[in-house]
Amino acid sequence: MSEQATTGLRRFGARALPHAFILPPIAYLCLFMFWPLARQMWMSLTDAKLATPNEGQFVGLANYARLVETPAFYASLKVTLVYATSAVVLGVTLGVISAFAINRPFRGRAVVRAVLLFGWAVPNVAAALIWLWMFNERSGVLNQILTGVGLSRLRWLTSIDWAMPSILMVTIWQVAPFVMLVVLAALQSVPDEVREAARVDGADPLNVFRAVTWPHILPAVQLAGLLVAVWSIRRFDIIYLLTGGGPLGSTSTLVVRIRQTAFEAHELGMASAYGAVGLVLALLIAAIHQLVDRRRARWMADR
Amino acid sequence: MMLTRRSLVSAFAFAGLTSTVPAAYAQAQKAPVTLVIANSQWLDALRGKNLWAALVKYQQVAPHVTLKQEAIPSADFNDKITTALGAGQGPDIAIMQEGLFYSIADAGFLVEVEKAVEGVKLNGTNDKGIVKGKRFGIAWQRAVYALIYNNKLLEAAGAAVPTDIDGLIAAAKAVQSKSGAIGFSSRHQMADFSGWFMDFQNWAFGYGVNWVDGAGKLTLNTPEAVAAVAAFKKVYDAGVIPVGDDMPTQRMRFKQRQVGFSIDNSGGTLNIASGGPLSSTDLRATPLPFKNPGAHQQIFIGISRHSKNQAEAAAFLTWLAGPDGQQALREASGPDALATDLPVTESFRATNPWADVFAELAVNSRSTLIPGYEIKTAPIMRLVMEALEKVIVAGANPKTALDEAQKQALARF
Amino acid sequence: MNHLSKLPRFLLLGILAVLAGLPVYWMATTALSDESQLYMNRQVPWPQIGNLGSLLSAIAAVPAGRWMVNSLIIATGTTVVSLLLGSLAGYALSRFRFQGRGFIGFLLFMTQVVPEALILVPLYAMFITLGLLNDLAGLALANAAFSLPVATFIIKGAVDTIPHEIEESALIDNCPRFGILTMIVLPLIAPSLAAAAVIAFFAGWNEYLFASTFLMDRGLWPASVGLASFIGQYETPLSVVMGTALLFSLPAITFFLIIQRRIVAGLTSGAVKG
Numbered sequence: 009m010s011e012q013a014t015t016g017l018r019r020f021g022a023r024a025l026p027h028a029f030i031l032p033p034i035a036y037l038c039l040f041m042f043w044p045l046a047r048q049m050w051m052s053l054t055d056a057k058l059a060t061p062n063e064g065q066f067v068g069l070a071n072y073a074r075l076v077e078t079p080a081f082y083a084s085l086k087v088t089l090v091y092a093t094s095a096v097v098l099g100v101t102l103g104v105i106s107a108f109a110i111n112r113p114f115r116g117r118a119v120v121r122a123v124l125l126f127g128w129a130v131p132n133v134a135a136a137l138i139w140l141w142m143f144n145e146r147s148g149v150l151n152q153i154l155t156g157v158g159l160s161r162l163r164w165l166t167s168i169d170w171a172m173p174s175i176l177m178v179t180i181w182q183v184a185p186f187v188m189l190v191v192l193a194a195l196q197s198v199p200d201e202v203r204e205a206a207r208v209d210g211a212d213p214l215n216v217f218r219a220v221t222w223p224h225i226l227p228a229v230q231l232a233g234l235l236v237a238v239w240s241i242r243r244f245d246i247i248y249l250l251t252g253g254g255p256l257g258s259t260s261t262l263v264v265r266i267r268q269t270a271f272e273a274h275e276l277g278m279a280s281a282y283g284a285v286g287l288v289l290a291l292l293i294a295a296i297h298q299l300v301d302r303r304r305a306r307w308m309a310d311r
Numbered sequence: 312m313m314l315t316r317r318s319l320v321s322a323f324a325f326a327g328l329t330s331t332v333p334a335a336y337a338q339a340q341k342a343p344v345t346l347v348i349a350n351s352q353w354l355d356a357l358r359g360k361n362l363w364a365a366l367v368k369y370q371q372v373a374p375h376v377t378l379k380q381e382a383i384p385s386a387d388f389n390d391k392i393t394t395a396l397g398a399g400q401g402p403d404i405a406i407m408q409e410g411l412f413y414s415i416a417d418a419g420f421l422v423e424v425e426k427a428v429e430g431v432k433l434n435g436t437n438d439k440g441i442v443k444g445k446r447f448g449i450a451w452q453r454a455v456y457a458l459i460y461n462n463k464l465l466e467a468a469g470a471a472v473p474t475d476i477d478g479l480i481a482a483a484k485a486v487q488s489k490s491g492a493i494g495f496s497s498r499h500q501m502a503d504f505s506g507w508f509m510d511f512q513n514w515a516f517g518y519g520v521n522w523v524d525g526a527g528k529l530t531l532n533t534p535e536a537v538a539a540v541a542a543f544k545k546v547y548d549a550g551v552i553p554v555g556d557d558m559p560t561q562r563m564r565f566k567q568r569q570v571g572f573s574i575d576n577s578g579g580t581l582n583i584a585s586g587g588p589l590s591s592t593d594l595r596a597t598p599l600p601f602k603n604p605g606a607h608q609q610i611f612i613g614i615s616r617h618s619k620n621q622a623e624a625a626a627f628l629t630w631l632a633g634p635d636g637q638q639a640l641r642e643a644s645g646p647d648a649l650a651t652d653l654p655v656t657e658s659f660r661a662t663n664p665w666a667d668v669f670a671e672l673a674v675n676s677r678s679t680l681i682p683g684y685e686i687k688t689a690p691i692m693r694l695v696m697e698a699l700e701k702v703i704v705a706g707a708n709p710k711t712a713l714d715e716a717q718k719q720a721l722a723r724f
Numbered sequence: 725m726n727h728l729s730k731l732p733r734f735l736l737l738g739i740l741a742v743l744a745g746l747p748v749y750w751m752a753t754t755a756l757s758d759e760s761q762l763y764m765n766r767q768v769p770w771p772q773i774g775n776l777g778s779l780l781s782a783i784a785a786v787p788a789g790r791w792m793v794n795s796l797i798i799a800t801g802t803t804v805v806s807l808l809l810g811s812l813a814g815y816a817l818s819r820f821r822f823q824g825r826g827f828i829g830f831l832l833f834m835t836q837v838v839p840e841a842l843i844l845v846p847l848y849a850m851f852i853t854l855g856l857l858n859d860l861a862g863l864a865l866a867n868a869a870f871s872l873p874v875a876t877f878i879i880k881g882a883v884d885t886i887p888h889e890i891e892e893s894a895l896i897d898n899c900p901r902f903g904i905l906t907m908i909v910l911p912l913i914a915p916s917l918a919a920a921a922v923i924a925f926f927a928g929w930n931e932y933l934f935a936s937t938f939l940m941d942r943g944l945w946p947a948s949v950g951l952a953s954f955i956g957q958y959e960t961p962l963s964v965v966m967g968t969a970l971l972f973s974l975p976a977i978t979f980f981l982i983i984q985r986r987i988v989a990g991l992t993s994g995a996v997k998g
Contacts, residue, residue, distance in 0.1 A: 025901055026820035030828060033809040033872060040869040041835050044846035051845075059397045059418035061845050102740075109736045120737055122977050123745045129976040130748065131930040133951045134969030138751045141962065145555040147765045149750055166500060166555045168704065181747065189922060190878065193915040197885065227881050235874065238836045245932060254501030255704050257697070263839045270841060271390045273690035274414065283842040290837030294830065347940075354953050356961065380942065384952045387936050394937060398849050400857065559960045560763075566959075567763040582958035588760065 052280030058270060064277055071281035080257065080265060081282070088261040088289070091172065091179075092240035099180045100233045103187020107225075110188070111195050128185035136249035139178045140165075143250075168258045171251050175259050178246055183239070187232040194228035195221070223308060230304070234297050238290050262286045344623045345377045349392060349402035351385035357585050358578075361643035368639050369630050376623060386505075396420040396615060403618040404627070406451050409678060412611040413442060413685040421447040422614040427625040431632040434652045439678055440611055448613035449632055452640075452647040454576035455607040455673040456513045457596040459665060461589065464490055464571045472597050476542050479572060479600045483551035486571030494551030496561040496573035501700055503557050508692035509608060511699065512679045513574055514539045517601020522681045522691070529684065529720045531695055532713035540699050540709040547703045565589065574599065576608050577669045581645040584663055596665035604675035607648075648673045687724055694720050748970070755779055755967035762962055775963075782964040783971065790943060791950035792975060794860060795929050798946055799976075801864025802928030803921050806871040810920060813872070814879025815905050819891075832873035840870075840933045851938060858940045866934045871924035878923075882916035883909060918983045929976045947972040 052071055056064025075081050110121055127135070142148045143164035151161045164174045202220055244263045247253070253260035253268070262282055270279035348366070353359045359382075367378055381402045383391050389411045395401035396415055407415070415421060425446045436450035458473070460482075465472070468489040470482035483494025498507040515522070518539040524530045546552065553561060562579060564570050566587030575583070584591040599605045612631070614624040630636045632650055641653045646666040655666050681688045698712035754762065756771040756779060816822075817829060847866060848857075856862030886909065894904050910917065932948040939945060945953070951972060954965045 026816050026822040029812045029816035029820070029901075030822075033813040033876065034828065034831075036805075036809055037831070037835065037869060037872065039850075040847070040865055041838065041843065042831070044843040044850060045838060047846040048842055057418075058393050058845070059415060059420065061397050061849070105736070106740055109733055109740060112733070118981060120741055122981060123741045123748075125977055125980060126744050126748045126973070128926055129929075129980070130751075130973045131948050131951060131969065132932060133948055133955075134751070134965075134972065135747070137955075137960070137962075137965055137969065138747050138754070140557075141754060141966075142747065142750055143555070144560070146553055147762065147767060149746075149767070149769070163555060165502075166704070181744065185744070186923065189919050193878075193882070193919040196915050197882070197913075224885070227884070231877055231881055234833075235836060235877075238833075241837055242839045244839060244841065248502075250502070252500065252502030252504055254700060256700055263841065266839060267841050268690075268693070270845075271393075272693065274393070274686070276845060280842070283839065286839070286842075287834065287837055290834065294833055355956050355958060381940055382942055382953065384936070384949075384955060386952070386955060391937055394845060394848055397845070398852055400852060559956065559958060562959055563759065563962070564763045567760050569763055579958055 048280050049284055051277050052284050054277045056276040056280075058274040058276050061276055067277070071278050072284075074278065075281050075285070080260070081285075083257050084260050084262050084265045084282075085285070085289075087172070087257070087259065088241055088286075091176070091259075091261055092237050092293075094176050095179050095183060095240045096233050096237045098176065099183040099236050100187050100229060102180060102184040103232060104191050104229060106184060106188040107191035107195055111192065124188060125185045127181040127183070128189070130182075132245040133249070135178065135182060136246055139174075140250060143174055165251050166255055168255055171255055171259050175247055175250060178250065179240070179243070182246070183236050187229075187236065190228050190232040191225055194225040198224045226304060230297070230301065234293070237293050241286055241289060241293075262289070343375050343377065344620050345379050346404060346620060346624055346627060347379045347381050347402040348404045348406065349381035349383060349388075350406035351383055351388040352406065353380045353382040354384060355582075357582065358643065358645075362640075365639035365643040366631075369627055369636070372630060372635070373623075373626065376627065378627075396617065399617055401615050401617055403620055403624050404612060404614055406610060406612045409439060409609040409611065409680055410685070410688055412440075412448055412613060413680060416442040416447040416613065417686055420616050422616050422618070422621055422625075423447060424449060424614060424625065424628055427628045428632045431629075431651065433632070433650055434648075436609065436648050437650055439609065439680075448611035449628065450648075450650040451610040451612040452578070452644050452649060453607050453609050453673060453676075454578040454647050455669050455676045456510070456574060456576045456599065456605045457580070457665075457668050457672050458572060458574055458599050459580050459583070459594060459596045460572045461486075461492075461565070461568060461570065462593050462595045464492055464568070465595075468571075472595075473572075473600050474598075475600050476545060480546060480549045480551065483546075483572055484549065487551055492568070493553045493561070493564060493570045494549075494572065495546060496558075496565055496570045496575075497546070497552050498558050499547060499552055499554065499703065500557065501696065504693065504696060505689070506558055508689070508696050509606065509679045510574060511539075511543070511692075511696065512677070513599055513605035514543055514601065516605055516677050517599055517603050518542065519603050522695075523683055527683045529681075529691065529724060530717070531691075531698075531720050532710065532717040536695075536713055537709045540702055540713060543699060544702050544709065563587075568593075577646040577666075578608070580665060580669070581647075581663075584665070591663045591665075594663070594665050596668035598668065598672060604677060605672070606679050607673065607676040609678060646670065684724065691720055691724060748973070751966045751970050755963050755970060757963055759961070759963060779963060779967045782961075783967055786950065786968070787943075788947075788950065788968055788971060791945055791947045792972065794944055795946035795948070795972070796975065797860045798863045798867065798931070798935070799925045799928035799979075801861060802867040802871055803924040805864060805868035806875040806924035807917065807921055809868075810872050810875030810879055811905065811910060811917075813876040815883055815909060817876065818880045818883035832876055835870060835873045838870075840931075844933065844937060847934075848937065857938055858944065859938075860944060860946075862938060863931070863934055863946075864928065866938070867928045867931050868924070871927045874923055875920035878916050878920045879913065882913035886912055921983055922980045925979055926976050 051064060053066060053068060054064030055067050106124055110117065110124065142150050145151055145161055145163060150164065155161060162170055164170050198221055207216055242263060244267065247259055247261060247264060248267065251259045253264040262285065266279045266282045269275050269282060352362055363380060370376060370378060392401060392405055392407065392411060393415065423445050428449055433449065436453045440446055440448040440450065464486045468485040470485040471478065473479040473482045479495065486492055487494040498510050515536060518535045520533060520535045520539055522529065522531060561570065562583050565573060565583045566589050568589050583589065584594045614621060614628065618624055637649055637651050637653050640649055642656060645659060646655055646663065646669045655670060660666050681691060684691060694716040698716040701707040701712045702709050752771045753769060756773065756775045757767055758775065761767055817825060851857045851862055856865065891904050891908060894908055930948055932952065935946050936949045951965065951969055954960060
């Protein structure tokens with residue numbers, strides 16, 4: 009083949025290469041995620057029922073109009089935001105602390121690390137059942153501990169004050185290990201030489217942390233925080249199994265309402281409308297993340 | 312007829328013909344068929360095995376048929392069956408609670424079964440199996456509600472068998488203070504919604520509530536409804552309900568002789584009476600402490616329109632409704648009412664004295680579905696139960712809470 | 725981290741371990757209790773080994789082994805698909821500048837917000853067409869759709885921190901990109917790969933909704949569905965459930981331990997220095 013043709017081919021190959029890499033994952037996701045999602049979003053413009061998902065009549069934005077007039081919708085929006093924010097702040101904090109605590113080798117570290125992972129490893133159903141039992145007012149261990157130290161019993165899952173905190177407790181127990189995992193991976197790839205160099209230069213541990221470690225793990229912390237936030241919007245099993253969205257809707261997030269609308273009232277179109285709102289919410293979070301990310305990049309560049 | 316040669320020949324011909332017809336029929340029937348039967352009861356610890364063993368007897372009658380279980384946890388049953396049928400899949404035969412039965416019959420997913428049960432003396436439990444004028448299912452079991460109690464605890468506390476709400480509170484309190492056991496077991500949380508609204512129908516019906524008026528309009532805030540909500544609140548405030556326990560936990564406690572009273576259906580009662588320290592003779596039943604008859608949970612059995620073996624499924628249904636099937640089912644169903652009037656077995660009654668009360672109450676009990684709004688019963692009752700929750704958890708006024716529910720109901724339905 | 729001296733660190737670890745481990749410890753305690761103790765508020769706060777025999781026979785009464793094998797198949801499939809496609813996507817997003825890069829990143833992010841319930845019905849219909857219903861492979865594929873983006877982000881983040889120089893020498897030697905990815909880059913980001921693998925594995929192991937909806941045969945049930953089947957309409961035999969739940973949590977943790985030790989050991993034995 010001629011010299012020109014081969015370079016031409018190579019250049020085409022070079023241009024096509026990114027697409028060759030990215031095409032399989034994207035094609036896969038289109039099939040298993042985006043296409044079903046698009047269909048479901050289409051359903052939000054119809055009055056499709058669960059039993060007859062394909063026979064809905066087009067109703068335009070009627071579902072959304074009804075949504076905006078439903079007080080339960082706003083309540084669930086508020087609950088979702090409170091839940092997501094709290095889960096991120098508390099979960100990421102605890103996860104980062106855990107990562108730092110476990111980073112240095114010591115005897116029995118593998119065991120401790122495994123224990124810290126439990127919340128993430130335990131299947132949702134099992135987690136719900138054991139926490140339900142621990143939260144039980146008469147026979148649960150948490151109330152037994154409380155009465156043991158002289159405090160009064162708490163209505164963990166049945167009072168408006170404590171239902172959400174209880175759910176958050178379980179969520180953080182499940183989510184902090186994930187944050188720990190992600191941050192730990194980043195911590196362990198902090199190049200030792202850089203840290204050594206900084207220390208040799210006389211920097212004290214706090215400054216080493218600030219100058220070397222923190223910037224290195226910040227992307228991981230950010231990623232973990234972002235994922236925890238959006239997963240909170242998505243989380244269903246634990247909330248539903250523990251409180252069913254009660255009491256008085258104090259733990260009814262968007263997804264709980266989606267489930268009730270789709271599978272109890274069989275209104276698939278309406279449930280999709282709820283889902284669309286959830287997606288918009290995620291967009292907002294993504295936008296905020298972008299902003300923070302850009303600020304971070306600028307901060308990094310300034311150093 | 313004269314035994315002429317001709318008649319002899321025709322007689323032989325006829326005999327020959329009729330003898331080949333069953334043989335040909337049998338030949339055609341030999342093709343092996345599998346029928347998938349979906350039910351959440353297959354997973355019930357004690358009952359599931361017995362019920363399945365009862366059904367499997369059909370395989371002896373029809374050896375070419377293999378019955379296969381599709382076991383789905385009860386919490387997911389509605390969702391899964393609806394999704395599957397909506398997509399053209401699903402089992403051949405489904406055993407489902409009334410609410411689900413109605414919605415899929417209404418959506419046209421079931422096959423008419425009138426011919427399959429021709430000539431069977433069906434009783435009143437099958438009435439609601441007729442949807443839009445056609446019979447889409449027959450009764451599998453009907454579990455009526457009653458007030459059950461632990462007789463030993465009652466006697467130890469010196470309390471009287473209650474006949475009204477105040478009596479119930481007094482007796483429950485007496486049991487609680489005397490033995491430390493729980494006074495009254497009842498669902499009371501939204502987490503238990505799907506069971507709670509059915510349980511609550513007993514209170515509603517007991518106070519004479521009809522969720523619709525004569526003209527078919529929804530009336531959630533009638534004085535009777537307010538009275539029912541107020542009565543539940545009264546019991547809740549009396550401190551006799553184990554707040555926070557779900558119903559399975561409460562039933563386990565009852566089994567451990569830790570509960571005085573409960574309002575439960577015959578299925579739940581059967582579960583309580585078996586497999587635990589509570590002896591089935593110590594468990595007693597009495598009519599509900601309300602003026603009017605209460606409710607029942609009804610399960611129907613129907614054939615899916617998507618089934619590839621509708622004829623075989625219909626044949627199975629014929630057997631089930633016939634004397635052999637009903638007898639087999641009766642032995643496994645304890646005190647529940649069946650599609651035909653087959654009385655509870657003597658041996659069962661002997662060890663379970665509470666069964667008779669349930670049989671009496673089954674005569675007048677009402678369906679938990681709202682007439683005219685059968686498919687919408689769950690979301691409508693969600694409004695009612697949310698109102699009730701407001702009343703018991705936040706101390707709202709029953710009338711105001713129900714008025715709010717009524718407003719939302721009229722807007723949505 | 726060396727800015728924390730030993731004692732406070734161990735104290736902190738102790739508290740964290742107690743918080744993280746209490747529920748699991750309580751699972752063990754509950755699993756080894758008598759039903760009567762549980763429901764009469766007399767639960768013994770330590771595991772009573774004497775009940776181990778009856779617990780094991782109760783667990784043996786259900787096909788727990790079969791369930792765990794199914795979970796293993798699903799979880800492994802999820803992990804493999806997520807890592808394979810995630811490596812491709814993560815590397816591409818990190819190293820290549822191409823059109824639509826930001827958009828693709830955005831798309832990947834959006835997948836993380838979608839509740840499973842929202843795509844259940846259309847996915848079910850599609851699975852019928854593809855013949856993936858009642859199939860463990862189908863579940864792995866459905867789960868991977870959610871784990872793949874996470875793996876992508878983690879891998880992208882890790883590749884971002886690798887200096888370009890390492891690849892450049894290979895590029896100059898005309899090594900194909902794909903080879904660079906598999907032979908140079910992936911080994912360097914091993915801890916992140918391990919993290920992504922664990923996340924995908926756990927997601928696949930614990931998933932419930934798709935498993936319960938898409939599977940018909942009881943013999944195909946994974947652990948999550950098997951466990952849920954214990955929650956009867958009438959009763960939940962708490963001690964057996966807890967015992968089975970503990971059993972089901974173990975393989976996931978074991979997987980993590982195996983992965984972590986192997987790959988981290990490989991890493992610290994000399995690769996990145998200098």
